Amino acid sequence: MKMKKSFATLLLGVVLLTYGCTESATRATGVYMLMDTSGTYAKELTKAHSIINYLLGTLQPGDSLAVARIDSGSFSEKDIVGKATFNTRPSVANSQKRLFEKKVSDFVKNAKGSRHTDITGGMLQAVEYLQETGAGSKKIFIFSDLEEDLKKGHIRDFPMRFDGVNVVALNVTKLRSDNIDPREYMARLEAWQKRVEEGGGTWRVINDLERLENIMAE
Amino acid sequence: MSMKELLTIWPDSPALSMLVWVLLLVTILYLARTPAHQAIKSSSRILSRAFRLASRAVLIAAGRLERRNRDVLLAFGLDAAEESATRECQRMDVAIRRDLSSYPAMNRKVMEMVAKIDNDYNCGSEVPPEPASWINAVSSVAKIRATGDTQVAKMLADIKVNIDTEHRGAIAEYRKSNSARHAILEKMAPSWRETAQMLTSVDKAVKDLTVRTEVIDKKVDEFETIRNGTDKAARTLASSSMTQFVVSGLVLLVALGGAAINFNLIALPMSEMVGGGSFIGPYKTSDIAAMVIIMVEAAMGLYLMEALRITKLFPVIGTMNDKTRFRMIIVTFSILFILASVEASLAYMRDQIAADMQALRQSLVAVDAVVPVGSWIPTAGQMVMGFILPFALTFVAIPLESFIQSSRTVIGVAALGTLRVTAFTLRLFSSIARNISRLLVSLYDLLIFPALFFDRLVRTHLLHAPIGETKGRIS
Numbered sequence: 090m091k092m093k094k095s096f097a098t099l100l101l102g103v104v105l106l107t108y109g110c111t112e113s114a115t116r117a118t119g120v121y122m123l124m125d126t127s128g129t130y131a132k133e134l135t136k137a138h139s140i141i142n143y144l145l146g147t148l149q150p151g152d153s154l155a156v157a158r159i160d161s162g163s164f165s166e167k168d169i170v171g172k173a174t175f176n177t178r179p180s181v182a183n184s185q186k187r188l189f190e191k192k193v194s195d196f197v198k199n200a201k202g203s204r205h206t207d208i209t210g211g212m213l214q215a216v217e218y219l220q221e222t223g224a225g226s227k228k229i230f231i232f233s234d235l236e237e238d239l240k241k242g243h244i245r246d247f248p249m250r251f252d253g254v255n256v257v258a259l260n261v262t263k264l265r266s267d268n269i270d271p272r273e274y275m276a277r278l279e280a281w282q283k284r285v286e287e288g289g290g291t292w293r294v295i296n297d298l299e300r301l302e303n304i305m306a307e
Numbered sequence: 308m309s310m311k312e313l314l315t316i317w318p319d320s321p322a323l324s325m326l327v328w329v330l331l332l333v334t335i336l337y338l339a340r341t342p343a344h345q346a347i348k349s350s351s352r353i354l355s356r357a358f359r360l361a362s363r364a365v366l367i368a369a370g371r372l373e374r375r376n377r378d379v380l381l382a383f384g385l386d387a388a389e390e391s392a393t394r395e396c397q398r399m400d401v402a403i404r405r406d407l408s409s410y411p412a413m414n415r416k417v418m419e420m421v422a423k424i425d426n427d428y429n430c431g432s433e434v435p436p437e438p439a440s441w442i443n444a445v446s447s448v449a450k451i452r453a454t455g456d457t458q459v460a461k462m463l464a465d466i467k468v469n470i471d472t473e474h475r476g477a478i479a480e481y482r483k484s485n486s487a488r489h490a491i492l493e494k495m496a497p498s499w500r501e502t503a504q505m506l507t508s509v510d511k512a513v514k515d516l517t518v519r520t521e522v523i524d525k526k527v528d529e530f531e532t533i534r535n536g537t538d539k540a541a542r543t544l545a546s547s548s549m550t551q552f553v554v555s556g557l558v559l560l561v562a563l564g565g566a567a568i569n570f571n572l573i574a575l576p577m578s579e580m581v582g583g584g585s586f587i588g589p590y591k592t593s594d595i596a597a598m599v600i601i602m603v604e605a606a607m608g609l610y611l612m613e614a615l616r617i618t619k620l621f622p623v624i625g626t627m628n629d630k631t632r633f634r635m636i637i638v639t640f641s642i643l644f645i646l647a648s649v650e651a652s653l654a655y656m657r658d659q660i661a662a663d664m665q666a667l668r669q670s671l672v673a674v675d676a677v678v679p680v681g682s683w684i685p686t687a688g689q690m691v692m693g694f695i696l697p698f699a700l701t702f703v704a705i706p707l708e709s710f711i712q713s714s715r716t717v718i719g720v721a722a723l724g725t726l727r728v729t730a731f732t733l734r735l736f737s738s739i740a741r742n743i744s745r746l747l748v749s750l751y752d753l754l755i756f757p758a759l760f761f762d763r764l765v766r767t768h769l770l771h772a773p774i775g776e777t778k779g780r781i782s
Contacts, residue, residue, distance in 0.1 A: 151585070178582065178583070183663050
């Protein structure tokens with residue numbers, strides 16, 4: 090009788106340990122990758138593709154990934170190339186990653202340059218997505234020269250909230266005008282840094298894409 | 308107003324102010340010298356006594372603990388010696404049953420053999436042939452004087468022929484009878500050998516029993532020594548406990564290594580079952596689930612060993628009736644077998660997941676997947692390990708029991724050592740407190756040495772002054 094009781098207690102403990110008190114969302118990582126498709130930057134998309142592949146290899150089951158393009162009006166779900174919250178089962182997550190990679194490959198092959206660059210709209214969309222995932226660690230990777238060129242009539246000069254979001258600017262290329270006056274490049278970076286940090290987020294710039302392991306560091 | 312300003316009597320000459328304060332302080336200290344000395348001495352005495360009392364209390368506690376340790380050690384030793392002696396007795400019982408149960412039959416057989424040999428011996432003894440009855444008649448006839456009578460000569464010749472014939476017949480009969488006796492003796496040889504073999508086996512069994520008896524004697528002596536609670540027995544048991552503690556600790560470390568390998572085998576595939584993205588505290592749920600499975604296996608192994616009466620950590624299991632115990636053996640072994648099979652499957656799944664992940668990573672970096680040569684070997688190896696390790700972990704119960712039992716002694720000895728060191732430290736503090744009063748008194752006097760010097764000077768002067776002068780002064 091005693092043995093039965095102890096066995097039942099043990100079984101209950103196993104069940105509780107296995108299924109009870111779990112906290113998956115807060116441990117998960119949410120990544121939103123913004124790809125600038127405007128003008129000459131569209132040529133850089135192959136680099137963005139390799140970064141996405143790196144992210145697919147790095148993200149764990151339960152993590153979320155979304156890839157979106159920056160075009161003339163980026164605050165729209167239509168600009169999302171692909172999004173997925175990977176299943177907690179590794180085998181299913183691997184299948185999801187394969188599908189995701191195919192979507193991104195197709196996009197990179199057929200991507201067309203846009204006239205305008207609505208970075209703020211893309212950022213807003215990214216923050217919204219990441220808040221919805223409920224992930225504990227939220228990251229926005231922005232693959233752009235950070236030069237915003239809004240369509241006439243679009244209003245984007247308002248403060249944004251980046252609470253708990255790490256924004257990482259990747260491969261911020263120098264424009265022709267930056268070579269003439271580098272202060273423009275610095276001012277662009279500083280403006281975005283200020284905007285992100287004032288919104289409660291953190292800001293980093295990584296131009297050396299040879300060391301991709303740095304991009305996931307907190 | 309600051310303290311410095313308060314203490315400065317003459318702001319223009321701080322040295323003078325300081326001197327005045329020093330003089331004032333020395334005077335006060337001089338006046339309070341006797342009560343101050345008493346206060347220092349009594350304080351140190353109180354401290355010293357308190358430390359000494361504490362030291363004595365700790366020593367008494369150490370003594371109690373030592374006695375308790377000794378009692379526990381002897382109780383364990385007594386149990387072990389009793390068990391060992393009982394086991395030897397059981398072995399002897401088995402040997403007696405095995406070797407000597409057939410003794411009556413063997414004895415009967417030996418007696419039969421001896422009787423047969425005796426009979427054969429009797430049959431084989433040589434009986435001298437009886438002289439023929441007609442020999443006397445022949446002798447009488449042979450005495451007849453030869454007179455040349457042909458009739459007599461013929462008769463004598465016939466007699467000779469008859470005698471020769473009879474002689475040849477007797478010789479042949481004698482030879483035949485000898486041959487028969489030899490044949491009987493030849494038949495006796497296997498009986499001798501068989502008897503000798505029987506006696507040899509009896510001798511061996513008896514010698515074996517003698518050896519076992521000596522072992523039992525030793526065990527009983529050991530039991531007696533422990534029961535008498537001699538220092539030698541306590542020392543031997545303590546030393547044995549220490550050795551057991553170290554050895555079982557090392558074996559447990561090896562088992563922990565095995566458990567770690569087992570954990571690595573099943574942690575990844577467990578994420579397929581319980582999800583790879585959930586956490587319990589800072590740990591992945593899949594890791595905890597894998598750990599729980601290993602713990603359950605270890606627990607089942609422990610119960611199995613208990614049910615088999617190899618270990619005695621849970622007396623409840625050991626004292627169960629044989630039927631229940633047998634059921635428990637079946638149940639625990641079945642659970643272990645199922646868990647081992649699950650682990651083997653998980654090990655296979657681990658290999659599949661790892662291969663899938665590898666393929667995905669290779670596809671993501673645009674590298675063609677490389678098919679490893681002989682890739683079934685690690686898969687099979689992992690599956691075999693996954694199946695065997697749970698059973699191997701079962702045997703952890705044996706060193707675990709030794710470790711738990713010996714740790715009682717080791718912890719007792721360590722606690723005793725700590726208490727003794729504490730007692731020594733308290734005794735040392737007591738001694739320091741007693742002697743420090745002398746140092747403090749001397750330091751006190753050093754602070755007021757000008758006043759003491761002046762005091763001595765005055766006393767010397769008064770002592771050496773003429774009596775009348777002194778009296779006059781006094782009056």
